[in-house]
Amino acid sequence: MSTAMNFGSKSFQPRPPDKGSFPLDHFGECKSFKEKFMKCLRDNKFENALCRKESKAYLECRMERQLMAQEPLEKLGFGDLIDGKPEAKTNS
């Protein structure tokens, strides 16, 4: 909770998510993808950059099962993974 009690400072304004809320996966349809993602994270010491393929697979599973609005993958920040292999690092 925001504990800024001073009047001068700005208070935290929670912002709604850009694309709204995920519908709940009541039937666990994408659970296997999630497990793969979590295993990847644990193996790679929780580095997100190394597990982006698994997160892309999870979101694709959601989109297929109508648990997420269909969206081209570039708009979700997976532009470099579309061809199936990650691009070589262009910026350092």
Place this chain on the structure above:
Amino acid sequence: MGGLWRPACRRVTFYGWRWSHPGSPTRVAERVEPCLSTGRSGTGSAERGLRRLGTWRRPNPAPDLAVQPPRRPKSTNPFTRAQEDDWRRRNKTVLTYVAAAAVGMLGASYAAVPLYRLYCQTTGLGGSAVAGHASDQIENMVPVKDRIIKVTFNADVHASLQWNFRPQQTEIYVVPGETALAFYKAKNPTDKPVIGISTYNVVPFEAGQYFNKIQCFCFEEQRLNPQEEVDMPVFFYIDPEFAEDPRMVNVDLITLSYTFFEAKEGQQLPVPGYN
């Protein structure tokens, strides 16, 4: 002796006014001079009065003195009257300036509204007016690979809500400009369906404006059936401009904290923060 020549003075000046034209101020001055030279009120003020009379070009009193001027001067002495008229003129000028300033201020207060909006858009102060947070920004953003940020997750539940709500990973290492996925898990151990609604908080506060959620499970009612357990994902990214903000140079840890409340009919979600 003073009483004797005083009426003479007045008479002289009376004549002087009657016969003066805009082009002949000097005759007035000449006529008035004899009473001035006796040093009635000191040479300084006399000279001033003389000068004022000399430059006084009002055509009004010359033709008709039977008609009273609209504002009766307080004294009939020409020098103080001139002075009063001068004051009145100066007062009018000052009044005009003040009125113009007041109107200008009123206009500025009307203009302030669109100007402030423009200013907010360019600077994005307070995170309330942020431009460019669209999906095309996500498309084009380039990850800043040399700035690794640790994001830790926290889960809280309101006292009246009996869910088991916890994050599925303690932390995740991301870089600004890269989209990331994280999971929370919630279980309803009761025998009744429960509807919860959540909100979030980001610490440190200034980093919160760079923390963008593409999709999550907050602010909407989520219903859990009895004994049901679900995975709740959060899909977010940190704005690449985070790396360029000088205030964020020492920020390496961001904590995302979710809190679930029970949603009742007609209940308003208590949004954290002091508004």
